[in-house]
Amino acid sequence: MKALRVLLALGIIAACVAAFLYSDGSSTSTASAGALIDLTTSESCRDCHSEVYDEWKSSYHAQSFLDPLVRAKEQSNNFRKVQCIPCHAPAPILERATGKGARVVERFTFREQGVDCLACHKFHDHVAGTQSVSGALAACRPIADERLSRAELCAPCHNQHDTVNEWEASSFHDAGVGCLDCHMPTITRTLPDGRTKQGRSHKFLGGHDLGTLQGALDLKVENLTTDSGEGLLKVSVTNSGAGHNYPADARHRALDLVVTLIQPDGVEVPARDERPPDRQRGTARRRFRNPYRQEASRLTNLETWGRENTQIPSGGTETLEVPYQPEQVVRARIEVFYKLTPYMEDLDSTLVHERVVEL
Ligand code: HEC
Ligand code: HEC
Ligand code: HEC
Ligand code: HEC
Ligand code: HEC
Structure with missing residues (x-):
């Protein structure tokens, strides 16, 4: 009983000290x-x-x-x-x-x-x-x-790189989900005196973090047959979780979607030694990026995709269609690479998604 009262008294003193502090x-x-x-x-x-x-x-x-x-x-x-x-x-x-x-x-x-x-x-x-x-x-x-x-x-x-403008145009903005909700998630903190409180993570995870990259990008693969009996692989990526373009930031980052068809003998199409020197891997590929002003790819983007900046807007879906002859290939490997700079080689960059589909 006495012990309890002492504890109680200590508790009250501690509460007062805490209230003061x-x-x-x-x-x-x-x-x-x-x-x-x-x-x-x-x-x-x-x-x-x-x-x-x-x-x-x-x-x-x-x-x-x-x-x-x-x-x-x-x-x-x-x-x-x-x-x-x-x-x-x-x-x-x-x-x-x-x-x-x-x-x-x-x-x-x-x-x-x-x-x-x-x-x-x-x-x-x-x-x-x-x-x-x-x-x-x-x-x-x-x-x-x-x-x-x-x-x-x-x-x-x-x-400077439009990230806030993009967010304002996104559905996350309308739903009241802001920069802090995604980049400073709430966490439980322990204060020096042992009490806990709700804090905000200061890690500011973004393009250097695989989990952040993976969770925000959905990959969908459809294997179709056309009326003429050809195969058609429809691969799409959706920016489902970033409250702005994916990849965010203007120019340093690039996202590459790469589809590689594989023949029955295991040889890729085209075979490695038949590829142009600038094509590291893949039968078909598509790049999502906002090129520097002076880069020729701005014009190529405009002609091919109707816009200079091919980053995927928040909520947007982009598709790559790869036709194939069913008797010539048996399998497709689909890879999505995130690159800190556009000059990075595929295999040196971050593999966000990988899927192998039997055709
Ligand atoms: C002598 C100890 C001490 C130092 C040094 C100190 N703080 Fe604090 N600070 C505290 C305590 C205790 C609290 C209240 C408990 C809490 O919220 O972490 C606090 C609260 C805060 C809060 C508000 C928390 C909230 O919930 O809004 C911020 C922001 C903050 N500190 C920032 C700083 C920054 C920045 C510095 C360095 C320039 C700093 N503090 C230096 C002890 C300190
Ligand atoms: C890029 C901006 C930025 C930097 C850099 C930054 N903070 Fe914060 N900090 C914030 C924001 C924004 C919040 C919380 C806003 C909210 O909760 O609405 C916050 C919240 C806090 C809090 C209260 C929440 C918690 O987690 O306990 C403390 C304490 C704090 N900061 C201390 C610091 C200290 C110390 C540093 C440096 C080591 C620092 N901050 C660096 C932006 C920053
Ligand atoms: C004073 C300028 C400044 C402010 C304010 C600021 N940032 Fe940054 N932020 C930077 C710079 C500069 C970098 C790039 C650092 C680098 O990679 O060298 C960066 C990087 C980041 C990254 C990327 C991390 C990565 O892995 O590459 C995220 C996410 C981020 N900031 C979010 C925020 C959010 C959210 C806020 C507001 C709460 C904020 N920043 C406020 C200047 C700022
Ligand atoms: C719904 C969640 C969400 C919201 C809201 C959001 N972000 Fe992001 N952010 C992400 C994800 C996921 C990534 C990684 C993919 C990418 O680059 O788009 C990212 C990437 C970034 C990067 C790039 C990091 C890098 O390494 O290149 C920056 C900078 C950034 N966000 C800042 C912001 C700012 C500033 C806001 C508010 C105006 C904001 N974000 C709102 C989810 C979000
Ligand atoms: C208005 C603010 C601002 C100025 C000025 C600025 N930066 Fe940045 N920088 C940022 C922010 C914010 C980021 C984080 C990601 C992004 O680009 O949105 C960043 C990121 C970077 C990165 C990518 C870092 C990484 O981790 O991959 C490089 C490289 C960079 N800046 C170079 C420069 C150079 C070179 C200059 C001067 C010509 C410059 N910056 C001036 C705000 C600025």
């Missing part, structure tokens, strides 16, 4: 006092938000200034092209302006941290959060800022 800033005067910590680098957040820090550290946001793909000679040339610095090492977004037209300004300190905590969270003398928290422990003094939960936070950097 995490009390809602809006009801106290400390909310406007500003952060009690250094707000110059993401390292200042690490001790108290180690889970978030580790997720962010694993993300491409944390890599954006060190990323070898961005530093390549033909890209930013080690950021000698200074116009590449702002989004890849940005000053705090919220302090300037958010939304599509907003200009991102470069940061002059700790650039190696890329899109750092402060880029999204620093607002002058405190941090912006989803809710206001005050008290001794929440020394960062988060103050609720609704811009943080909206696409307008991502837009200054991510609409």
